[in-house]
Amino acid sequence: MASRKDDTPREATAKGPSGPRSGPSHLGKQAMLPFITRRTLGAAVTLLIIAAVTFFLFFAVPADPARLACGKVCPPDLLEQARHNLGLDQPLFAQFVAWLAGIFVGRDYESLGHCPAPCLGYSFVNREPVFETILDRLPVTVSLTIGAAVVFLVFGLATGIVAALRQGKPLDKIASVASLIGASVQIYFIGTLALYFLVYQNQILQRPQYLPFTENPIAWASGLALPWVVLAIIFTANYTRMTRSTMVEQLSEDYVRTARAKGMSGRSVVMRFALRGTLTPIITIFGVDLGTLIGGAIITETTFGLQGLGRLSIKAVWDSDLPLLMGTVLVAAGAIVFFNIVVDVLYAFIDPRVRLS
Amino acid sequence: MSTPFLSVRDLTVDFHTEDGVVHAVDGLSFDVEKGTTLGIVGESGSGKSVTNLTVLGLHNPETSTISGEIRLDGEELIGASRSTMEKLRGNKVAMIFQDPLTSLSPYHTIGKQISEVYRKHTGASRAEARARAIEMLTRVGIPQPKTRVDDYPHQFSGGMRQRAMIAMALVCDPDLLIADEPTTALDVTVQAQILDLLKDLQDQMGTSIILITHDLGVVANTAHEVLVMYAGRAVERGSVKEVLREPRHPYTWGLLASMPRLSAPVDVQLRPVRGTPPSLINVPTGCPFHPRCDFMEVAGPELCRSERPELSPHRGHGDACYLTLAQKREIHK
């Protein structure tokens, strides 16, 4: 308690912007802008390092993409030609610089012409522009992720809250057991089972497919319903446990007791007071999960035959397709870094103490 | 005599834990008259806070058993419906807590936290509630209240936070204010300010106050009546004058001896009460204080160990000890 003996009036120093309508967002913006700028710069450096490491690691492995781009019968002159066509005859560093420059100013290719910025190059295998390929796949992965995230976040929070409010009751125990089971199963296991029984054998659900949201939202949702549910089964567990334990902690917080002592209704105490504090750790894992999922739900996409970033990255690895590999790694890393920043910004919105310190 | 404003009779609160049943309050009775302050004194775990949370009905009914009666202005609170209690809390009975930093929500502005109580109980509009919050902040002495109303608790100093807490507690003009160690977490100078504030507000508004503290000094300056609690029971009760001038219970003596006094010579050693507070799961038989009591031989060890002493006399200055009045006077010299 001794540490709280600070009664020096702070009016002089801590004068926030005044006015009746100065809400949190207004307060936030002032500190937020330099924060976001700083974090974005940091992210750019991180991504550059990741790109460089990926690039040079690629060449550390003896698999030769030129050989794959050269037929079954591949004499040395043909191999040399293939190497030249892919730009692999340039010095490594020059290749990397060219790749990097392409992102900002575009690139010109001998055979394929100009690739406008942001240019991530052309696939070694099918000579498609990598940037466009990724743009084409991104909506699939994003839809998969967002839909699943909504489901597992809502269910995770709901079951976690209920479990916390019914500590030790059957409902709490069921939630604990269910979350344990959920956490221990694998997507390719329940995904395949679900496909087999719900789709192929009984046609209860539609075969997973991606249809653009903009064309038909209902078809979009029903096409992705199964993967969402399966992903949710696996992810919800973590959120249930986390919500439950944090909620239990929050419910014993002094300010929650104060709220009740003020005559706030039980519901408002839970939703407005206790939940607020519970959100912080939830947002943290949510950010990580979102980043990881966008970066590539490899197993999910493979299991359900969806053409997203995850499968694209697997293909890139299998085919030693360097430009595609660099592109998918960049997007995956970018997603993780981006959601980290978003989480930090969200912290500030949830907790004014973070915002102003 | 008229019915007291708050009347607690034979209050028993048991908590069911994994280790066993905790007898937090065991047959406690006391009254609070309108416009007066009752100081409840005791060590941690003596049941002071539990008693008062019981008045507000803040215990989880699934893990606690409560019996006895609590009458507020003639209305029975034990067994009252949830909505009755919600209407009562923050409105007729308000409470302020020991640590204003943890007791205020870090996620909401001070103004919001004050005005929501007001809106809840009066149905006032957002603007009215905000004006009321500013008014209350002014009354508790927050400088520039129009600005500070939009601050968050962590932007306030400790004393200001407690003032804000008080503003929040008093926003609906409660009849009874329960202040649970309101100054413990504060600087000594600030403590005095806060206590003065409470006194002033009481004078203005006629609020009854229950002041929970472990500090007899605080009681001496603020309270009219005193209740000394030990192991969930009242061991001594009386007016401030009576209890502080002529304390009768060995535990009260111990408390007083462990308290520094400005009037005493500097080199006089403080004597804390020996031993540790008893377990509330296995409360000692007889007088629960007997394992720590220096005067058991005088009072009669058999009796002290086997039979629980009752508070006597029923009214006025009473205590729960087998020592005779004469013995008490002799010892306390």
Place this chain on the structure above:
Amino acid sequence: MKVRTRSAMAVLAIGALALTSACAQGNQGAPAAPSGSAGASAPAVEPYKAPTITVGTAEDSKGPAIEPEGVVKGGTVTMIDRDDFSHLDPGQLYVNTETNFSLLIARTLTGYKRTDKSEYKLVGDLATDTGTPSDGGKTWTFTLKDGVKWEDGTPITSEDVKWSMERTFASFITQGPTYIQQWLTDVDHKKAYQGPYDGKRLDSIETPDDKTIVYKFKTPHADANYAFAMGGYGIVPKAKDTKEKYDKAPVSSGPYIIKNHVVDKSIDLERNPNWDAATDPIRGAYPDKWRLEFGQEPLQITDRLMADTGPDQTAFTFYATVPPERLQQVLGDPALAPRLMKSPSPYGNYYYFNLDRMKDQKVRQAINYAWPSKQIQQTMGGPAAAALPTTILNENTTVGYQPYDLFGKTTKPEGDIEKAKALLAESGNPTPTIVYAYNQTPVQEQITVVIKSALEKAGIKVVAKPLDRKTYYDSIGLVKNEFDLYWGGWGADWPSGSTVMPVIFGPIADGAPNYSHLKDEALTKKMNEIIAMTDIDAQNAAWMALDKEIQETITPAVIAENRIANTLHGSKIGGAEIDPQSWVVQPNRIFVKQ
């Protein structure tokens, strides 16, 4: 002229890992069935009949194709697979799935016409017949059929055919076959000629008129008419050649036109109004529309085809084979039998001895005798999933195939330990230690255990050396590798030993497919003589005889197990068959039942 300097490993081997079902080559996806159970419970496996391939006449080369029984024209057929085709430009085609697909949109001078079950004839596709050799097999003359047209209705001319060959010399073409290019110019054919785009033409191809095209090779090639059937020699219109961009938007000479192609997702085909069935003896082209879907794993494809509901009833797959986890279920379900297609791999698979290290032929023979073929077969899923060949040349891709069994594989498929011990006793070292390198996949791990335990029974100590799967071929491709025994494969490009023997026993270099490092002057001389033979039948017989002779006198390899593809199709699909040569379901005879 020899096919030389094939330094890189086959697409069939590397590319196959990722791209095609030929990945069965490396036993990547081979089933891990509980041994013992497979053969017992499965219905009796009917003996496999390898295809008979003969050369057809001009009459055989006339259209239309022979119709399958109960054929229905019209409807939409769906094809489901994992990967899209990396290339559509005929000049870039080598992978079996890609050449198979190109049957629908591109024609070649010659091609294979199915005349009956397991019977095929090499016939003229664009050409009126399979060509006329002259000058001792050095000159080949073809005449184009009347009425063959591009999708825009312009006639296909000899100039187009010549152009199609010339453009494969250009620098952007790196993936297709190079046999004919080398025959026309030199081994380093890209140095000899750089393509027609700068105006220079190739003198060794002559077009005396719009219908006639003459190829003049430097050396005789009695089997050139087979080479022209390769999908990589499909034609490209001179007038609409967009160089590297042609790969994205090819012009059709076949029965269908690509209406829509969403890379890695789908291809929609519709009829080419300018294709005339009367000119085409090979392609039936019965459905009106084709819908190709990509992005499904073999497991999902199998599950969909097993369920056989709704639109999946009219679906099939080019190359998604039944994966190990469904194999026993599929084989054991009689209801699926009419929809199950089977075919053993057309590739040669070998456990090569590194002759630089394994110098004692007696030891090599002993290993051949001790080889636990049957046990490995069980590990791979039983007789329904793997065949046990005994020859270097594959029966599916060898005209005039003659079986022989030198090491008792047929009689004692579980291995003859006694015989092996006896041979070891005769050798210089009765208890040798060998280093066996293998591709580190779960199935290969299991197979390695089987091999190890069998050879150790014969007294051979086996040091197993796992290799990373991505660099497996690079590791075993090093001439100075530290291994004694390792698996490798090679596929024939047309049904002749000419595309196998001179390659796997050809030049020794890092990355070259002569993994056993067999260097024998007499053998090289003999192979050159066979290649130069002008009588194709005599040539084929000579290859077959050499096959046996090599195993007898040198024993450079243990002939490896051969995976059998098991593939399902929907109940409303007719005419579907796995092509024994390309090992994928060929599209020519497919129709949609009503």
